[in-house]
Amino acid sequence: MSGGQTEGSRALRVAVADDAVLLREGIGQILRAGGMQVVVSVDTAEELLAAVAEEDGIDAIVLDIKMPPTHTDEGLRALERLRAGGSTAGVLLLSMYTTASYAIRAMSAGSGTGYLLKDRVADADTLVTAVRTVARGGSVVDPEVVQFLVSARSSEAAVEALSARERDVLRLMAEGKSNAGIATELHLSLRTVESHIGHIMAKLGVEDSAEGHRRVLAVLRFLGRDV
Amino acid sequence: MDLARPVSVRSTPAPPEREAELRRPDAGRLGLRALALTVALASNVLAQVLSAVTDDYGPRPSGIGWAIVFVAVAVDYLVCAVVAWRIVRSPVPGWVMVGAALFWSAGAWYPMVRPWGWVWPWIEGVTDLWAVLVGLLVLCYPTGRLARRFDRIIVLVVSGAFVVRLGGILLFASPEPAVCGCASNPYAVLPSDTADFWLGLAWRFVGLALMLTVAARLIAQWFTSSLPARRVAFVMPLAILLWCFGTVQESLSFALHWDGGWLQFVPPVAIALVPPAFVGGVLYARGLRSRVADLVIVARDKVDRGLWESSLARTLHDPSLRVFWWDEPLQRYQTSDGEPAPEAGLTQRPGRSTLAIDSDQGPIALIEHDVALTQDDRLLDAVSSALLLSVDNDRLRERLERTIHELRESRLRIVEEGYLARRRLERDLHDGSQQQLVSLAISLRIATAKAEAHGDEELAVDLQRAAGQLGDALRELRELARGIHPTVLTDGDLRSAIEELGMRSHLPVEVYIDIGERLPEVVEETIYYCVSECLANAAKHARARNCSVLVTRTDSTVAVVVKDDGQGGARIEPGGGLEGLRDRVEAVSGRADVRSVEGLGTIIELTIPVPA
Numbered sequence: 001m002s003g004g005q006t007e008g009s010r011a012l013r014v015a016v017a018d019d020a021v022l023l024r025e026g027i028g029q030i031l032r033a034g035g036m037q038v039v040v041s042v043d044t045a046e047e048l049l050a051a052v053a054e055e056d057g058i059d060a061i062v063l064d065i066k067m068p069p070t071h072t073d074e075g076l077r078a079l080e081r082l083r084a085g086g087s088t089a090g091v092l093l094l095s096m097y098t099t100a101s102y103a104i105r106a107m108s109a110g111s112g113t114g115y116l117l118k119d120r121v122a123d124a125d126t127l128v129t130a131v132r133t134v135a136r137g138g139s140v141v142d143p144e145v146v147q148f149l150v151s152a153r154s155s156e157a158a159v160e161a162l163s164a165r166e167r168d169v170l171r172l173m174a175e176g177k178s179n180a181g182i183a184t185e186l187h188l189s190l191r192t193v194e195s196h197i198g199h200i201m202a203k204l205g206v207e208d209s210a211e212g213h214r215r216v217l218a219v220l221r222f223l224g225r226d227v
Numbered sequence: 228m229d230l231a232r233p234v235s236v237r238s239t240p241a242p243p244e245r246e247a248e249l250r251r252p253d254a255g256r257l258g259l260r261a262l263a264l265t266v267a268l269a270s271n272v273l274a275q276v277l278s279a280v281t282d283d284y285g286p287r288p289s290g291i292g293w294a295i296v297f298v299a300v301a302v303d304y305l306v307c308a309v310v311a312w313r314i315v316r317s318p319v320p321g322w323v324m325v326g327a328a329l330f331w332s333a334g335a336w337y338p339m340v341r342p343w344g345w346v347w348p349w350i351e352g353v354t355d356l357w358a359v360l361v362g363l364l365v366l367c368y369p370t371g372r373l374a375r376r377f378d379r380i381i382v383l384v385v386s387g388a389f390v391v392r393l394g395g396i397l398l399f400a401s402p403e404p405a406v407c408g409c410a411s412n413p414y415a416v417l418p419s420d421t422a423d424f425w426l427g428l429a430w431r432f433v434g435l436a437l438m439l440t441v442a443a444r445l446i447a448q449w450f451t452s453s454l455p456a457r458r459v460a461f462v463m464p465l466a467i468l469l470w471c472f473g474t475v476q477e478s479l480s481f482a483l484h485w486d487g488g489w490l491q492f493v494p495p496v497a498i499a500l501v502p503p504a505f506v507g508g509v510l511y512a513r514g515l516r517s518r519v520a521d522l523v524i525v526a527r528d529k530v531d532r533g534l535w536e537s538s539l540a541r542t543l544h545d546p547s548l549r550v551f552w553w554d555e556p557l558q559r560y561q562t563s564d565g566e567p568a569p570e571a572g573l574t575q576r577p578g579r580s581t582l583a584i585d586s587d588q589g590p591i592a593l594i595e596h597d598v599a600l601t602q603d604d605r606l607l608d609a610v611s612s613a614l615l616l617s618v619d620n621d622r623l624r625e626r627l628e629r630t631i632h633e634l635r636e637s638r639l640r641i642v643e644e645g646y647l648a649r650r651r652l653e654r655d656l657h658d659g660s661q662q663q664l665v666s667l668a669i670s671l672r673i674a675t676a677k678a679e680a681h682g683d684e685e686l687a688v689d690l691q692r693a694a695g696q697l698g699d700a701l702r703e704l705r706e707l708a709r710g711i712h713p714t715v716l717t718d719g720d721l722r723s724a725i726e727e728l729g730m731r732s733h734l735p736v737e738v739y740i741d742i743g744e745r746l747p748e749v750v751e752e753t754i755y756y757c758v759s760e761c762l763a764n765a766a767k768h769a770r771a772r773n774c775s776v777l778v779t780r781t782d783s784t785v786a787v788v789v790k791d792d793g794q795g796g797a798r799i800e801p802g803g804g805l806e807g808l809r810d811r812v813e814a815v816s817g818r819a820d821v822r823s824v825e826g827l828g829t830i831i832e833l834t835i836p837v838p839a
Contacts, residue, residue: 020662026669033676065718071654072718096661097705099715100730101723118661119701122668122694124676148730 015040017048034128045078090134114140271301274335304328307502317371327360344410352393395426442467469497519609532563553590653712761789769793797823
C-alpha cells in the first residue's frame with residue numbers, strides 16, 4: 001500500500017461524515033490504513049459541523065453529499081458553511097453520482113476542496129491521495145467528471161484554444177495531480193509540464209495568485225464558469 | 228281551458244293526438260274547404276250581379292259601390308278563413324269565417340227568391356246569421372274554443388234568440404204580397420204582423436245588447452289585462468265597438484229616415500276588421516313562439532338564471548313574468564336571488580297563471596306569467612322546451628366538465644405517481660444497493676490488502692478481480708439509477724439537469740434557460756424527460772449535427788423549444804416516443820407541437836401552464 005507515508009511529522013487528523021455506517025467504517029479503515037487518524041466519525045452534517053468546531057486541528061474532512069435530513073445536498077451546504085466560517089481544512093465530498101453542477105459548486109467554495117465518486121473509496125490509493133491533496137489545499141475532481149466535461153466542452157472556444165497535450169495536462173490538474181504526478185503520468189519532464197501549465201493559464205486568462213488556488217481557477221474556467 | 232289550474236308541461240314530446248292535429252289536412256278535407264270557399268264566393272258575387280242586373284236590391288242600399296263593398300267583405304272573410312286554417316290548429320275559426328261570408332250574401336238573395344214562397348222565409352230567417360257567426364268568431368279567439376263559461380252562455384243565448392227569430396219568421400211572417408212583391412209564406416200557420424214586428428224588434432235589441440256585452444267584456448279585459456294580452460288582440464275590441472256603433476247608427480237612421488252619409492260605411496268596415504284581427508293576433512303569438520328559440524341561444528352559454536328571467540320576460544313581452552327555480556336542498560321554488568316563491572295564492576292571483584316545468588329528475592322551475600300567454604299553449608310548450616333544453620344542456624355540460632376535470636386530475640396524479648415512484652426507486656437504490664455495494668468494495672479492498680500482507684498473491688489477485696467486477700456492476704447500477712431519475716433534478720435545479728443532459732448528449736447542445744425561480748416539481752420533471760427524449764431522438768433518429776434547447780417563462784406559462792438540424796420528418800405516431808412526450812405534456816395541461824420538415828430539421832415546442 002503506497003499510502004503509508006505521513007505528511008510531515010504527524011498523521012493527518014481526518015473527520016468522516018456519512019449516514020451509511022458500514023461505508024463510514026470502511027472509509028475510516030482505509031484512511032487509518034493510509035496512516036491517518038480518524039478523529040470524528042458522525043452521520044449528519046450538523047454533527048460534523050459541531051464536532052469540527054470542537055475538535056482543533058482537523059486537517060481534512062471526508063463527507064457524503066447526501067445525508068439526513070433531506071438527502072439532497074447537505075454535504076455541499078456543510079462545505080459552504082465551513083468556508084464561510086473561515087475553516088481552511090481540506091474537504092473531500094463523496095457522491096454516488098458524478099454531477100457536473102455539484103462539482104462546480106464544490107470547486108467554487110475555494111481551494112482545498114475535492115469531489116469524488118463513492119466508487120473510488122474502494123480504491124485505497126485514490127481516496128488517500130485525494131484526502132492528502134485537499135488537506136494540502138489542492139483540489140480534486142473525479143476523473144469521470146473531468147472526462148465527461150472534457151468531451152462535453154471540447155467544442156467550446158476557450159478550451160479549443162488548448163492543444164491536445166495541454167488538455168491532458170489540464171485534465172490531470174483537475175484531478176488534483178501535482179506537477180510531478182502529471183509528469184509521471186504523461187511521461188514528460190517536470191519542466192515540460194510546468195511550461196504546459198503556463199500556456200494553459202495564459203490561454204484561459206487565469207491571473208497570477210497562490211499556486212493552489214490558481215489551479216482551482218483554471219479548473220473552474222475549464223468547467224465553463226466565469227470566476 | 229281552466230285558468231285556475233297551472234298548466235303543467237312535461238318534458239315528454241308532444242302527445243300523439245297533437246301530432247295528428249299538426250299534420251296537414253288530407254285531400255278530402257282540402258276539397259271540402261275549397262268547395263265551401265267557392266260556394267261562399269259565388270253566392271256573394273252572383274247575388275250582387277243578379278241584383279245589379281235586375282236592379283232589385285230590396286230594402287238594401289243599392290249601387291255599384293255597395294255591391295263592391297259587400298263582395299269585398301266576403302272576400303276578406305274567405306281570405307282570412309284560408310289563413311286561419313293554416314295557422315290555427317282548430318279548423319273551427321276558418322269554418323266560422325266561411326259561414327259568415329256565405330250568410331253575408333243571404334240579404335242580397337232575398338229579392339231574388341221572393342217569388343218562391345217556400346224559399347224566401349228561410350232566406351230572410353238566416354239574413355242575420357252572419358252576425359251570430361262573427362260574434363262566435365270573436366268569442367272563440369284565438370284557439371277556436373270557447374274558453375270561458377261566460378262565453379259559452381252568450382253563445383247559447385244568441386243561438387236561442389236566433390232560433391226563436393227564425394221560428395218567428397217562419398210562423399208569423401205574412402207580408403202583403405203587393406207590398407213586398409213576394410209569394411205568400413206557406414209556413415205561416417199563425418200569420419201575425421204584430422208578433423213578427425215585435426219579435427224582429429226584440430231580436431234587434433237582444434242582438435245589440437249581446438254585442439255590447441261582448442264588446443264591453445273585450446274592452447274590460449283589454450284594459451285590465453297586461454301588456455302582452457293587449458298587444459295580442461287590440462283590433463278585435465275596436466272592431467266590435469265600431470260594429471256596435473254602426474248597428475246603433477243604422478237603427479237610428481232606419482227609425483229617423485236619416486241617411487247616415489259616409490258613416491253608413493262604418494259597419495261593413497268594422498265587420499271586415501274582425502277576421503284580420505283574429506288571424507293577426509294568432510300570427511303575433513306565433514311570432515312570439517318563434518322568438519322563444521332565441522332563449523335556447525341565450526341558454527347556449529351556461530344558464531344564467533337571472534338572465535333567463537329577463538330574456539323570457541322580454542321575449543314574451545310580459546315584464547311581470549317571474550321565474551322561480553326549484554331548489555333541491557330547500558325543497559322549494561325560489562327566484563334566482565334566493566327569494567322564495569309565494570307558496571299559497573300564486574295560482575289564484577287574478578290575471579296570473581303559472582307554468583310548472585319538470586324533468587324526469589324532478590321539478591326544475593315555475594314560471595309565473597300573464598294569463599294571456601296561456602291563450603297559446605304551444606307558446607308555453609316552446610318556453611318549457613327551451614328551458615328544459617338549456618337546463619339539460621347545462622347539466623350535461625356540468626357533468627362533462629366535471630368528468631374532464633376529474634380525468635385531468637387523475638392523469639396528473641398518475642404522472643406524478645410515476646415521477647414519485649422513480650424518485651423513490653432511485654433513492655432506494657442509492658441508500659440501499661449502491662451503498663452496500665460500495666461497502667462491499669471497501670471490504671474486498673481490505674481483504675485484498677490483508678491477502679497481500681500475508682503473501683497470498685493468488686488470493687489477492689482473485690479478490691482484485693472480484694473488486695474489478697464489482698466496480699463494473701457499480702457503474703452499471705449508477706447509470707441505471709440515473710436513467711430512472713437524475714438526482715440533480717431533485718437536488719439541483721432544472722438548469723443544471725438540462726445542462727447535464729446537454730453535456731451527456733452525443734451532440735453539441737446549446738442550452739439557454741431563463742426561468743427565474745424553480746417550477747413545480749411535476750413540471751420540471753416533465754420538461755426534463757421531454758428534453759431528454761428530444762435530444763435522444765435528435766442523436767438517434769434525426770442524425771442531427773447540432774441541437775439547441777431553449778426554456779423560457781412568461782407569467783403563466785413555460786415554453787420549451789428543442790431544435791435540431793437533422794433530417795426532419797418526425798411525427799407524433801401511436802406508440803412512438805413523441806406520443807409519450809405529448810402525453811406527458813398534456814398531463815400537466817400543456818401542449819406539444821412538432822414541426823418537422825423532411826430535410827429541414829425538427830422543432831419541438833412545449834407550452835406548459837404554471838401558476839404565476
